[in-house]
Amino acid sequence: MWKRLKLAFHKLGSPPIFYRFAQTLIPWLWSLTGVGLAVGLYQALYVVPPDYQQGDSYRILYVHVPAAWQAMATYLIMAILAIIALVWRIRTAEIMAMVAAPIGAGFTLICLVTGAIWGEPMWGTWWAWDARLTSMLILLFIYLGIMGLYAAFDDHRQGAKMASVLVLVGVVNIPIIHFSVDWWTTLHQGSTINLFGPSSMDPTMLPPLIWMTVAVKFMFAAMLLQRARNELLAQDQRKQWTKRLIGDLIE
Amino acid sequence: MIPEFSYANYVWSSYAIAMAVVLWQALGPMFKHRRLLWQLREDQLLEADQGNTAKSNHTREHA
Amino acid sequence: MTKRHPLRALLRQDLQRAWQHGGQSLLPLIFLFAVIAMIPLGLGPGPNLLAMIAPGMIWVAALLASLLALEGVFRPDLDDGTLEQWWVDDQPVLALICIRLGSHWLISALPIIVATPIAGEMLYLPAEALGLLMLTLLIGTPILSLIGALAAALTIQARQGSALLGLLIFPLTVPVLIFATGAVSAHLDGLTARPYVLLLISLFVLAATLVPLAIKKALQLNLE
Numbered sequence: 001m002w003k004r005l006k007l008a009f010h011k012l013g014s015p016p017i018f019y020r021f022a023q024t025l026i027p028w029l030w031s032l033t034g035v036g037l038a039v040g041l042y043q044a045l046y047v048v049p050p051d052y053q054q055g056d057s058y059r060i061l062y063v064h065v066p067a068a069w070q071a072m073a074t075y076l077i078m079a080i081l082a083i084i085a086l087v088w089r090i091r092t093a094e095i096m097a098m099v100a101a102p103i104g105a106g107f108t109l110i111c112l113v114t115g116a117i118w119g120e121p122m123w124g125t126w127w128a129w130d131a132r133l134t135s136m137l138i139l140l141f142i143y144l145g146i147m148g149l150y151a152a153f154d155d156h157r158q159g160a161k162m163a164s165v166l167v168l169v170g171v172v173n174i175p176i177i178h179f180s181v182d183w184w185t186t187l188h189q190g191s192t193i194n195l196f197g198p199s200s201m202d203p204t205m206l207p208p209l210i211w212m213t214v215a216v217k218f219m220f221a222a223m224l225l226q227r228a229r230n231e232l233l234a235q236d237q238r239k240q241w242t243k244r245l246i247g248d249l250i251e
Numbered sequence: 252m253i254p255e256f257s258y259a260n261y262v263w264s265s266y267a268i269a270m271a272v273v274l275w276q277a278l279g280p281m282f283k284h285r286r287l288l289w290q291l292r293e294d295q296l297l298e299a300d301q302g303n304t305a306k307s308n309h310t311r312e313h314a
Numbered sequence: 315m316t317k318r319h320p321l322r323a324l325l326r327q328d329l330q331r332a333w334q335h336g337g338q339s340l341l342p343l344i345f346l347f348a349v350i351a352m353i354p355l356g357l358g359p360g361p362n363l364l365a366m367i368a369p370g371m372i373w374v375a376a377l378l379a380s381l382l383a384l385e386g387v388f389r390p391d392l393d394d395g396t397l398e399q400w401w402v403d404d405q406p407v408l409a410l411i412c413i414r415l416g417s418h419w420l421i422s423a424l425p426i427i428v429a430t431p432i433a434g435e436m437l438y439l440p441a442e443a444l445g446l447l448m449l450t451l452l453i454g455t456p457i458l459s460l461i462g463a464l465a466a467a468l469t470i471q472a473r474q475g476s477a478l479l480g481l482l483i484f485p486l487t488v489p490v491l492i493f494a495t496g497a498v499s500a501h502l503d504g505l506t507a508r509p510y511v512l513l514l515i516s517l518f519v520l521a522a523t524l525v526p527l528a529i530k531k532a533l534q535l536n537l538e
Contacts, residue, residue: 030277045254056256060265067269086531106276113272114265121258141485148481152472161535162468166482169464169528173486176517180489184496219273226280233287237294246291 013090015232016241022225029222036215043208051205060118062208066216067110068132071139074104074220078146079171082164092228094160095235097167098150099227103220105143111136131185135178142170156235320405321413328417342379343425349375350433361438368437369447369498373491375433376426376451377484380458383422384466384479387414388533392470398537411526411533415459423455446501446511450494453514460525461486467532489517 011017044062051058081097084090115133116126127133146163153159236242256262353371357363391397400407427448434444465482469475497510 050257055258057258057261059256059262063265063269103276106272110269110272113268117261117265117268121261138485138488141481145478145482145485148478149468149472152469152474152478154473158471158535158538161538162472162532165528165532165535166468169486169525172520172524173489176489176520177485180492184492219277223276223280226277226284230280230283230287233284233291237291242291243295246288246295249288250292250295 013092015092015236015239016245018092019229019232019241019245022229026222026225026229029218029225033215033218033222036211036218040208040211040215043211048205048208054122057118057121058205060114062212064111064114064118065209066213067107067114068136069213070216070220071104071107071111071136073217074100074107075139075143075167075170075174078104079167082167085160085164086168091157092232094157094164095231096224096228097164098146098160099231100224101143101146101150101163103223103227105140105147107216107220108136108140108143112140129185131178131182134181134185138177138181139174142174146170321409324410324413325417328414329420332417332421340425341382342422343429345379345382346372346375346426346429346433349378350436353437365438365440368434368439369443370491370495371437372426372430372433372439372447373451373454373495376423376455377458377487377491379426380418380422380455380462381479381483383418384462385476387418387463387466388470389466392536397533401534401537407530407533408526411463411529415456415463415526418463419456419459423451423459427451427455440502443498443502446507447498449511450497450514453511453518454490454494457490457518457521458487460521464525464529464532467529467536470536490514493517 012021040062044059048059050056078097078100081093081100085094085097112133115130115136119128119130119133120126146166149166150156150159150163153162233242349371353367354364357367388397399405400410430448430451431444433439434447439447462479462483465479465486466475468482469478472478493510493514497507497514500510501507
């Protein structure tokens, strides 16, 4: 079992095999995403009753929370890929780590915007320096920094290595940032209503959240493979395997 | 069909913006993939064409 | 002593360079006072407001000033091949990096710490907060040098590296800024500043142990 896993791991390091793997997996991942979203959205919008305090505004949570979780999970996945890239120098891992950054930035953006929209009726202001929103804003800057660093090198592999080091520095730093911002907000303001509803989340409100979260996981996987496939193709334009691939396509 | 919500504007605009970002993230790479394949195909056809003319020139010189 | 020790040689060379370009090493100071002068001009000279924001403003000035000198931390050595020599000659790279960091701190942060009493006076900083502010600067600015040098090492060969520097550095320095200014405002509110100072010290210890390793890795990757 372990041997076969190791073999599969090695095989995915080879660009043509990875490309074919992505090609077959992407439609499946999108289908699963579609099913999850359909069920999740139906439950979130039709099945669950309005909250007695927040009215229907809490339905924003079904977008906001999965996006926030995915924004953070993406960073973790990116960090694991960065370690693989730096230690074993596997190019497909390098590429996946780098294309994860814009996807993570996208989820962070969704989290920030929906948080602001939720804040307007609840806090009476679009932006509050709430601990979670502030941490998310900083996370967005970190994602942008990684993307910027990767893009600033003509040599893609060089850029990916530098950005991978930055990713790992971020892994150590993000929990500290989170902690410090938490500390900072408890000092500067009293407690506010929390978007995550810590106290009384009715169990009937939970299923749509689970469906949406799972759907977002599959969505992320599909997006990651899509982008990695493109990046491989673009970087390997002159390589033999792309030529053969295109040759097959022409026939 | 469309449920009546309190704070309807807020709810719907959140969902719409999230959907827009997701679509942009999903469709952008999809179109880029098609464009890449197409462009690579063009390059290869062009190259093959040039290769052929070069070969024919070569034979002509020999003749 | 005929053969010069590489570490001492580097330290001497760095300090000489800073001394020779005297004007350049005054840059952080000029920068600090430029920022200090702009604040009352922008916000009005009300003593209460100025006193309230003084610690934060001096900290932000220190953060910006540490950016100024980063360009020169590794770039010249990469260009003239010195960096490659570090590895070729099997020199103690980590120690050399630490020396380089130390000289960056001496040039960019020390003048600001020394000038803080004057800057504080200009912003009506309450006298009882001055010592604490200087203490947080003393602990915190080395962390800024560490993070800044890491960003510099990552961007040496990047296009528009200096524009990237800020984007890379600011998110990473958020905790330093929060704990340092938090210490001063806690003290001014009559609370104890101890936990903040302790947190700042632990940040420094963490950064001082991990960041040099990351810098070494980044420089090594640059040479490949």
